[in-house]
Amino acid sequence: MAVMAVVAVVLVALALPRAASAQFVAGGAGLEAVAEEKAGATDVRGRLSASSTYYAESADDVTGESASPFALLFSDLRARLSATRLGRVRWGATLDARVRVASDDRAARGAVGGSETDLGEAFVMRRSGKTDVVFGRQLVREADAITVDGVRVEWQAGGTTRGGLFLGASPNPYSRSLGNDYATSDEELRGLTDLPIAAGAYAAYRTTRAHGSVAAAALHPRDADPADDDPLRAFAAAQGYLRVRDGLDLHHYAVVEAAGELAGEVSLLQAGFTWRPRPAWLVEAGVARQSTRAIALYLRELLERPESELLPGAPPPGAPLQANLTLARVGTDEARARATWSTLDRRGHVYAEARVRSRDALDDTMLPLELAVLPADRQLDLTAGVRRRQAFRGFSLAANVVSIRGDRADSLHLSARAHRSLLHDRLELEFELARVAWEDLCDPAAMDLTCTGTSTGTTLRAGAFAIYQQSRRLWFLADVRLATTSGEAGGVTRPDVASRALFARAQYSF
Numbered sequence: 001m002a003v004m005a006v007v008a009v010v011l012v013a014l015a016l017p018r019a020a021s022a023q024f025v026a027g028g029a030g031l032e033a034v035a036e037e038k039a040g041a042t043d044v045r046g047r048l049s050a051s052s053t054y055y056a057e058s059a060d061d062v063t064g065e066s067a068s069p070f071a072l073l074f075s076d077l078r079a080r081l082s083a084t085r086l087g088r089v090r091w092g093a094t095l096d097a098r099v100r101v102a103s104d105d106r107a108a109r110g111a112v113g114g115s116e117t118d119l120g121e122a123f124v125m126r127r128s129g130k131t132d133v134v135f136g137r138q139l140v141r142e143a144d145a146i147t148v149d150g151v152r153v154e155w156q157a158g159g160t161t162r163g164g165l166f167l168g169a170s171p172n173p174y175s176r177s178l179g180n181d182y183a184t185s186d187e188e189l190r191g192l193t194d195l196p197i198a199a200g201a202y203a204a205y206r207t208t209r210a211h212g213s214v215a216a217a218a219l220h221p222r223d224a225d226p227a228d229d230d231p232l233r234a235f236a237a238a239q240g241y242l243r244v245r246d247g248l249d250l251h252h253y254a255v256v257e258a259a260g261e262l263a264g265e266v267s268l269l270q271a272g273f274t275w276r277p278r279p280a281w282l283v284e285a286g287v288a289r290q291s292t293r294a295i296a297l298y299l300r301e302l303l304e305r306p307e308s309e310l311l312p313g314a315p316p317p318g319a320p321l322q323a324n325l326t327l328a329r330v331g332t333d334e335a336r337a338r339a340t341w342s343t344l345d346r347r348g349h350v351y352a353e354a355r356v357r358s359r360d361a362l363d364d365t366m367l368p369l370e371l372a373v374l375p376a377d378r379q380l381d382l383t384a385g386v387r388r389r390q391a392f393r394g395f396s397l398a399a400n401v402v403s404i405r406g407d408r409a410d411s412l413h414l415s416a417r418a419h420r421s422l423l424h425d426r427l428e429l430e431f432e433l434a435r436v437a438w439e440d441l442c443d444p445a446a447m448d449l450t451c452t453g454t455s456t457g458t459t460l461r462a463g464a465f466a467i468y469q470q471s472r473r474l475w476f477l478a479d480v481r482l483a484t485t486s487g488e489a490g491g492v493t494r495p496d497v498a499s500r501a502l503f504a505r506a507q508y509s510f
Helices: 002-015 029-040 292-302 325-329
Strands: 043-059 072-084 091-102 116-128 131-140 146-156 161-169 197-206 210-220 233-245 248-259 266-275 281-290 333-342 348-359 377-392 395-406 409-422 427-440 455-469 474-489 492-509
Touching: 146 197
Parallel strands: none
Antiparallel strands: 043 072, 043 492, 072 091, 091 116, 116 131, 131 146, 146 161, 161 197, 197 210, 210 233, 233 248, 248 266, 266 281, 281 333, 333 348, 348 377, 377 395, 395 409, 409 427, 427 455, 455 474, 474 492
8 A cells, every 4th residue: 555655646746737848939940940849859648557456354253264364455556658759760669567566475366466567568669651660568459469579560551451460479368477477387487499489460451430450370389398288379360340330330359269279169259239220229239259168278277276274385185266256257158138228318328238148068177176077057147227317416326237047046236326526527426335135056966066055145235436537637546345245055144244345546647
């Protein structure tokens, strides 16, 4: 929290009024000189942000073991900077970096975390006519947003099209810190001859009614570890947006694997449309697919066991898996449809949404025993809600209900929100009350190690959110959430668990 306070003070200082440094010139040669200096001066834009997160639980039992014994406490500092016309030439540079300071190794992301130093992008660019050459760490967004530490050459093929080639080392996509970008399975840094290599090409287009891109790329892991020998990955990616006519838009995003563990599969697919048949109606629909095998690969990197207190580094016998929330939240296939009706004054909205999620059975011997064979799961998610701007004494009110029914659990979510703008829209306030009731549907007699829940319970939540825009460049945000959970498991009442979550952020843009 101390880091957050220091940076907040700096941001406030940046926002304080400063003496004008502009020089007024009436005309003549002096005016031309000032204009020439402005045109050739380096242009730096960006944003600096500081945020802090705190989360803790407590229980009303004697030992307190029903609540998590660990509190999450960390602060993030992030800088996104972009400069053009460096040194009055056609050079540019971009930096996107984040530093996380955690109270201890368990404080940032559950049992897997600690302080982090993450570098999202850091590159310089040289522009020459219709050709751009980029050196450094960069996201190739046209090629499934892979990260490359290398070089990219892009050229304008016309007024609406461009193409590019890229080549370089590729860091671990699951890494959250520079020290792990090129680490092996035993946490040793790779040598230069052992770095993963990525290469590919892409083409992109942009018109008044459509934009998109297609790409082909390959990633060679070059991993000499026989215990974790990853094959060459080759894939094609395509994304696009099309305005068919006024009121009808189409969009898609697809990744098809040509070689590797997912060869022959569509590892990711998202497609949908937005349609406004009448001014008062908006209809949205779409489908999504993520390969079951892709989910298995992702989980293999995330799931870990807690360390034994007696044998650090080794899991205690029968220890449960940690950080497996992704397993419960990710589905393989999804179809969704949403309809929104607006009142004539556009202040009121009524909406309904339906989602159907389906995951095939998962069979992967590389996963832990509890997850090696994961049965299929189906879920039906139904949502309905209403919103009204300026409904009561300046407050905008909203309420919704969500019902999620699946093979493993059922849940019902109710929430109500109130929003108000103050100080000529410089201060935004929002309050929320919510109730969640759930019931596990696992059958203990089925001996399914991936489905052992027998709980039934209720969670009550209350929250408040505020964002204050001090100036056009500086704003502050604060979010407070309180919750209490009660329930029973196997006919036995469990102790109530209370949770507290705090989040704060300050951001300065220039």
